Amino acid sequence: RSYRGLVGSTFENVIARDFGAEGPWQKLGTDVTEFKVAGAKAYWAPVLDFCTKEIVASDISTSPDLAQQHRMLDRLLEALPDGAAPTMHSDMGWQYQHESYASRLEGAGITQSMSRKGNCIDNAATEQLFGHVKDEFYRGREWGSFGDFKRDLEEYIDHWNTRRRQVRLKGLTPEEFRNRALAA
Numbered sequence: 001r002s003y004r005g006l007v008g009s010t011f012e013n014v015i016a017r018d019f020g021a022e023g024p025w026q027k028l029g030t031d032v033t034e035f036k037v038a039g040a041k042a043y044w045a046p047v048l049d050f051c052t053k054e055i056v057a058s059d060i061s062t063s064p065d066l067a068q069q070h071r072m073l074d075r076l077l078e079a080l081p082d083g084a085a086p087t088m089h090s091d092m093g094w095q096y097q098h099e100s101y102a103s104r105l106e107g108a109g110i111t112q113s114m115s116r117k118g119n120c121i122d123n124a125a126t127e128q129l130f131g132h133v134k135d136e137f138y139r140g141r142e143w144g145s146f147g148d149f150k151r152d153l154e155e156y157i158d159h160w161n162t163r164r165r166q167v168r169l170k171g172l173t174p175e176e177f178r179n180r181a182l183a184a
Contacts, residue, residue, distance in 0.1 A: 008097030014113035015089040019125040021051035024178045025084040028056065028110075029126035030072070031091060032064045035138060037149040044153065045072045047088070048129050051181065053166055054174035055129075055157050060150045069095045073104050080108065089113040091123050133160075 021027040027050040035042045045068050046058035057076035061068040080086075088110050090096040096114065105112050115122030137156045143149040162175045169177040 008094070008099055009102050010092055010097060011102075011112040011114045013116055013122060014087050014111060015122075017122060017124070019050045021049075023181050024049055024052050024054075025056075025081055025086050026051060027089065028076075028086050029089045029123065029129075030096075031123055031126045031130070032068075032093070032095075033130045033134075034064070035134075035149070037143050038145050040146065042146055042149055043068065044133075045069060046126075046129065046157075047072065047076050048126055049174075049178070050125050052174045052178040053129075053169060054161050054178055058157060060153055062146055064095075066095055066098060066100065069098075069101055070104075073101070077104075077108055080110075085109040085111070087111040087113050089115070089123065089126075091115045091120070092117050 015027060015029075019027065019029075029048045029050060030045065032043050032045045035044065040062065043061050043064040044058060045061070045064070046055045048054070049056050056079050057072055059068050059072040059075065061071075088105055090113070092114050095101055096112070102112055120127055133156070137153065143152065160174065162173055165171050165173055166177075172180070
């Protein structure tokens with residue numbers, strides 16, 4: 001429910017549901033999802049590489065604000081390989097329309113792409129990640145504090161990237177798939 005109408009710039013749906021990528025760092029997706037934790041809410045903003053299914057950056061926060069997006073972008077830009085010029089796809093949430101977010105992407109050579117208003121299927125790759133994480137990590141568990149939840153989610157992200165084998169990646173982990181793709 002992050003859509004607040006037009007509050008900044010919107011961008012063409014460059015991805016147009018074509019979530020396939022020939023190699024790492026070509027197409028990325030982001031969104032924010034909410035968890036109920038210790039009587040409050042926690043928000044996770046990951047960046048998913050559509051080729052490798054690797055979570056290449058993320059931020060876990062108690063507030064889905066612009067500061068969270070800036071921290072996530074700091075981590076993304078730190079990880080972005082030299083010469084990479086990916087497309088970053090999101091929904092039309094206010095934070096992705098914000099001038100400071102859009103200008104940081106543009107300054108890094110990242111093309112911004114947005115889903116059509118009210119069309120979650122346009123962001124299906126990232127939504128699918130959320131479904132897996134909520135099924136495998138979150139459901140049926142409780143945490144006594146935000147700090148405990150954050151620590152465990154960070155451990156799960158490491159598990160996802162380095163130990164969780166995926167059929168779509170020919171039985172490899174996202175990290176293994178990325179390393180093989182870059183070596184080819």
